[in-house]
Amino acid sequence: NAGVTQTPKFQVLKTGQSMTLQCAQxxxxxxxxxxxxxxxxxxxxxxxSASEGTTxxxxxxxxxxxxxxNKREFSLRLESAAPSQTSxxxxxxxxxxxxxxxxxFFGPGTRLTVx
Amino acid sequence: xxxVTQMEGPVTLSEEAFLTINCTYTATGYPSLxxxxxxxxxxxxxLLKATKADDKGSNKGFEATYRKETTSFHLEKGSxxxxxxxxxxxxxxxxxxxxxxxxGRGTSLIVHP
Numbered sequence: 001n002a003g004v005t006q007t008p009k010f011q012v013l014k015t016g017q018s019m020t021l022q023c024a025q026x027x028x029x030x031x032x033x034x035x036x037x038x039x040x041x042x043x044x045x046x047x048x049s050a051s052e053g054t055t056x057x058x059x060x061x062x063x064x065x066x067x068x069x070n071k072r073e074f075s076l077r078l079e080s081a082a083p084s085q086t087s088x089x090x091x092x093x094x095x096x097x098x099x100x101x102x103x104x105f106f107g108p109g110t111r112l113t114v115x
Numbered sequence: 116x117x118x119v120t121q122m123e124g125p126v127t128l129s130e131e132a133f134l135t136i137n138c139t140y141t142a143t144g145y146p147s148l149x150x151x152x153x154x155x156x157x158x159x160x161x162l163l164k165a166t167k168a169d170d171k172g173s174n175k176g177f178e179a180t181y182r183k184e185t186t187s188f189h190l191e192k193g194s195x196x197x198x199x200x201x202x203x204x205x206x207x208x209x210x211x212x213x214x215x216x217x218x219g220r221g222t223s224l225i226v227h228p
Contacts, residue, residue: 101208
């Protein structure tokens with residue numbers, strides 16, 4: 001199992017450019033998440049998808065859009081990048097359960113710089 | 116709402132020292148509790164977890180006990196190594212409720228030889 005994979009690993013954009021961050025998981029998990037991590041800010045949730053076909057906003061959704069393409073894939077799009085979106089982006093997945101809350105599995109991250 | 120509070124770092128120790136990183140929580144339901152570790156340049160990975168009161172999670176010499184009476188889940192290790200240098204996150208999730216877990220802000224651990 002590859003677990004959670006993310007592409008690209010690194011990206012440099014100019015202000016106003018667009019890009020899509022890709023995420024895929026091979027664990028057949030229902031739920032997927034996008035976070036950003038900034039120094040001193042911990043993890044902040046951008047969007048999540050509780051199950052295939054649904055997406056919801058997290059704490060910091062402005063400037064981002066998402067697509068749950070199928071059960072495996074969850075992409076994050078920046079339509080017009082801004083320097084404030086310079087960050088490390090993590091995708092995560094987990095298996096939803098009514099009995100117990102399960103842990104999240106994280107990808108290796110995408111390091112994005114917007115100039 | 117749910118919250119997780121963990122001690123601010125960085126925590127700086129010498130090799131073989133005893134480690135404690137405090138974590139306390141508030142939750143509206145009956146949460147599962149987690150410790151994640153993030154090594155430099157990597158994503159978070161699960162270190163240990165506990166799903167009910169008095170459970171002890173353990174892994175790689177780290178331990179944490181789910182204390183419902185004190186709403187705590189402190190991380191401990193008897194003898195740290197340089198390779199334990201990383202950022203540690205305490206987190207909780209409540210089954211049957213929101214799909215969103217709650218993370219602490221993270222505690223950086225630096226271990227010197």
